[in-house]
Amino acid sequence: MAQAVDLHRGDSSNDLARLADGFKAAAIKDESEMTPEELYGPYPRAIPVPSLDKNGTTPHPDVIENAKTMWDLKSTPDYRDKGTPDEWVPRDGRLVRLTGRHPFNVEPPLSILNKHRFITPSSLHYVRNHGACPDLKWEEHTIKVGGIPSLVPSPFEIGMDELVAMEPRELPVTLVCAGNRRKEQNMIRQTIGFNWGPSGVSTNVWKGVLLRDLLLRAGVSEKNMAGKHVEFIGVEDLPNKVGPGPFKDDPWGKLVKYGTSVPLARAMNSAYDIIIAYQANGEVLQPDHGYPVRLIIPGYIGGRMIKWLDTINVIPHETKNHYHYHDNRILPPHITAEESLKGG
Numbered sequence: 217m218a219q220a221v222d223l224h225r226g227d228s229s230n231d232l233a234r235l236a237d238g239f240k241a242a243a244i245k246d247e248s249e250m251t252p253e254e255l256y257g258p259y260p261r262a263i264p265v266p267s268l269d270k271n272g273t274t275p276h277p278d279v280i281e282n283a284k285t286m287w288d289l290k291s292t293p294d295y296r297d298k299g300t301p302d303e304w305v306p307r308d309g310r311l312v313r314l315t316g317r318h319p320f321n322v323e324p325p326l327s328i329l330n331k332h333r334f335i336t337p338s339s340l341h342y343v344r345n346h347g348a349c350p351d352l353k354w355e356e357h358t359i360k361v362g363g364i365p366s367l368v369p370s371p372f373e374i375g376m377d378e379l380v381a382m383e384p385r386e387l388p389v390t391l392v393c394a395g396n397r398r399k400e401q402n403m404i405r406q407t408i409g410f411n412w413g414p415s416g417v418s419t420n421v422w423k424g425v426l427l428r429d430l431l432l433r434a435g436v437s438e439k440n441m442a443g444k445h446v447e448f449i450g451v452e453d454l455p456n457k458v459g460p461g462p463f464k465d466d467p468w469g470k471l472v473k474y475g476t477s478v479p480l481a482r483a484m485n486s487a488y489d490i491i492i493a494y495q496a497n498g499e500v501l502q503p504d505h506g507y508p509v510r511l512i513i514p515g516y517i518g519g520r521m522i523k524w525l526d527t528i529n530v531i532p533h534e535t536k537n538h539y540h541y542h543d544n545r546i547l548p549p550h551i552t553a554e555e556s557l558k559g560g
Contacts, residue, residue: 252386252387252421252423252498253421253498256334256335256388256421257335257421257497257498259335259421259497259498260332260335260336260337260497261337261339262286262337262338262339262497262499262502263280263283263285263286263288263289263339264286264289264306264307264308264309264339265280265308265309265310266289266292266293266294266295266306266307266308266309267294267295267296267309267310268292268294268295268309269295270295272309274309275289275292279292285499286306286339286502287306289306290304290306292306293305293306293307294306294307294308294309296313296317297317297318297320300317300318300348301318301348301349302318302319302320302348302349304351305320305349305503305504307320307339307504308339308340310324310325310328310340311323311324311340311343312324312325312413312415314410314411314412314413315410318348319345319346319347319348320343320345320349320504321343321344321345321410322342322343323342323393323412323413323415323416324336324340324341324342324415324418325415326413326414326415328340328415329415329417329418334388334419335388335419335420335421335497336418336419336420337497338420338496338497338499338501338502338505339502340418341391341418341420341496341505342391342393342415342416342417342418342518343504343505344393344395344416344518344519345504346452346454346474346539347452347454347455349503349504350451350452350503350524351503352451352507352508352524353508354376354500354507354508355375355376355377357375357376357508357509358373358374358375358376359373359374359379359430359492359509359525359526359527359528360373360526360527360528361373361374361430361431361433361434361528362434362527362528362529362530363447363528363529363530363531364529364530364531364532367436367437367444367530367531367532368434368435368436368529368530369434369435370433370434370435371434372433372434374430376494376508376509379424379425379492379494379509380494382425382429383425383426383429384423384424384425385423385424385425385426385489385491386421386422386423386424386495387421387422387489387491387514388419388420388421388422389419389420389421389422389489389512389514390417390418390419391417391418391419391420391518391521392416392417392517392518393412393416393417393517393518393519394517394518394519395409395410395412395416396412396414396415396416396417397412397413397414397416398410398411398412399411399412399413416518420496420497421496421497421498422491422493422495422496422512423491423493423494423495423496423498424491424492424493424494424495424509424512425491425492426486426489426490426491426492427446427483427490427491427492427511427528428483428484428485428486428490430492430528431446431483431484431528431530434530436480436484436530438484441479441480441481441484442481443532443533444479444480444481444530444531444532444533445477445478445479445480445530445531445532445533445534445535446477446478446479446480446483446528446529446530446531447475447476447477447527447528447529447530447531447535447537448475448476448477448511448522448525448527448528448529449473449474449475449522449525449526449527449528449529449537450473450474450475450522450523450524450525450526451473451524451525451526452473452474452524453471453472453473454471454472454473454474454539455470455471455472456468456469456470456471456472456538458538458542461536461538461541461542462541463536466536468538472537472538472539473526473537473538473539474522474523474537474539475522475535475537475538475539475540476511476519476520476522476535476537476539476540477531477534477535477537477540478490478513478516478520480530488513488514488515489514490511490512490513490514491511491512492509492510492511492512492525492528493506493509493510493511493512494508494509505523506522506523506524506525507524509524509525510522510523510524510525511523511525519539519543520540
């Protein structure tokens, strides 16, 4: 322990030098030797506290305290989820529901974000779902890596255990919903989106595999990347509410997948830390956050970070996916959502 120093004594310069030496001697660990939880934690508990009725009744405190994982609360679902396709998912009753009972679109109260500060409990992370939460199994789920044969000479399919065996990357990433504070926007001019408050933002420490490593394994080249994109598709089949769309050669059907794309040059640059994530805050992903695997793109809006990831394609153009093109886009003030569907 560093020796106590009275900085009000006469020889303050020597005192400061001795104090600095003491701090050096007391250094615990070099940052390069620390685990992510030592660097960013301790991680907050991710045990949801469901509301059992509209009066806010919760399970007995001992049940919450003794729970090891969220699944210990499976027998006490939030009362608003009963009778919905998501009744099997334990959820925290403190989350503010923005679209009624279903689908699940929520943000934590601002007081909770203030309380936990940097790292948000996974059970209180904001959620944007477009439909029912897929019930996927770790041992059954795979990711298909492919695309245009000339761009992907060695396509492959990878299971979760094999993915976890690859070299990991773990880092804190803040996700922000594109609709964050939309309630204020809607007060000025009504949009097609619902009223998000100021808490559609959360930070977890995400762990996964660099997208670059998967693409290199598939034989994707780092040369001549201009104009090429990497497309990501989730497992969901969602209703198309806007029609066939602007692409006459590839019209949208009655059901559409949730997808997006990023430039290939960005995907192959390890400095951007695009990862295929299977953990958050040291635990497997919760169902609402993409279990068993999702996309994390630091610096992009949350709506681009595909949950329940199924397919990765390398293609010679930006994706024509319904949700990439129509949803979560920032338009000039004079362009309405309806007008955006008329152009290519």
